[in-house]
Amino acid sequence: MSKLIMKNIYHSIGLMSGTSLDGLDIALCQFENQIKNNLSLWNYKIIKTEFIEYDQIWKQKLQNAHLLSALELKRLETEWTHFLIENINKFVLQSDRFDLSSLDCISSHGHTIFHQPLIKNDRRNQVSEEFGFTFQIGNGAMLAAKTGFTTVCDFRQTDVALGGQGAPLVPIGDELLFSDYDFCLNLGGIANVSFNKNSNEHEKSINSRFAFDICPCNMVLNYLSNKIGFEYDKGGNLAKEGKINEKALQKLNALDFYKEDYPKSLGREWVEEFVFPLLESQISNTNKIEEIIIKDLLHTCTYHSAFQIAESIKKIELNSLSKSKKKVLITGGGAYNDLLISYLEQLLPKIEIVKGDKTLIAYKEALIFAFLGVLRLREETNTLASVTGATKNSCGGSIYLGESELPMLSGV
Known part of the structure; x- marks a missing residue:
């Protein structure tokens, strides 16, 4: 990751699917880092956007996903990831004015199915849960393999593991x-x-x-x-x-x-x-x-x-x-x-x-998730303990390398 850490300009595609279930937001963004008076300052530019509205079938599937069995949920995740891949690849093909070879990552929020972080207050007059958890569907390995671009996903997991709410991340x-x-x-x-x-x-x-x-x-x-x-x-x-x-x-x-x-x-x-x-x-x-x-x-x-x-x-x-x-x-x-x-x-x-x-x-959340992916690549803080209640700040997100990032192997 050293070549990424030293860059001043990054390009990232942010993907956002929220609780309102209206659709998928896609935003191709540019981020420029400048150092002034020993402060790290960022500027952004939204280059291209696309909104993919969910039809009634997808709305029903996502709305009822929490009721599925483990096997059915895994099938749904695979199907929804294919939906992401199809629309990302269309988006990339339509972005002919931008050189996609300079794209640093796809940064995917996923779609939240379960979000039950550690309950620190006795909200239901019950004993607080010992473990918190959160789960967003969206297979990062598939996204990287089928698009060829490095993919960052699963942003909430580290913070929840540190005792935080895993939200908000923006x-x-x-x-x-x-x-x-x-x-x-x-x-x-x-x-x-x-x-x-x-x-x-x-x-x-x-x-x-x-x-x-x-x-x-x-x-x-x-x-x-x-x-x-x-x-x-x-x-x-x-x-x-x-x-x-x-x-x-x-x-x-x-x-x-x-x-x-x-x-x-x-x-x-x-x-x-x-x-x-x-x-x-x-x-x-x-x-x-x-x-x-x-x-x-x-x-x-x-x-x-x-x-x-x-x-x-x-x-x-x-x-x-x-x-x-x-x-x-x-x-x-x-x-x-x-x-x-x-x-x-x-x-x-x-x-x-x-x-x-x-x-x-329309695209602020997709913009910021694109930014969270950049911070993850730079190995910088992208989740704040002051916000989530975690024991410390963290750099959350799983990274799956795209084709251009994979090392060439010989003699295997």
């Missing part, structure tokens, strides 16, 4: 690529926030970067929208036709997770255990027409997300000595939900809400 990218913003807020299937505790530019470091999952966001909104025939609530328009269900809102806000201190993370399992049953009880305990109920719940959950986000940011702000107006960079699909953004602006009047451009909104 904050190292927020710190090194988006330090101009006080908060980086991602509105995906789960809403999460990243921030640096030190407001003084000279005191900032990767070890003062913190982040945590705040609340469910698009995962719940999509779940409700599907019940009345919509893939998602475009612009928050369905929710706008409803009104807040105060009883449901109180129950949502009373969930124990919101009382816990960070670091903390959320997964599909928690949403299915605590949020979906709560919403289903509201649907079954009324004589109203289902569409009206769903639109009320959509409005309720949209406000709930905005409220929890605002409360989290306000708590962080209370501990800040800086009196300058703070800026929040918003990315992820929820940035297009006008009702959600409107509530955030109402609840955070002293915070400047900045939405990224269209490319950044």
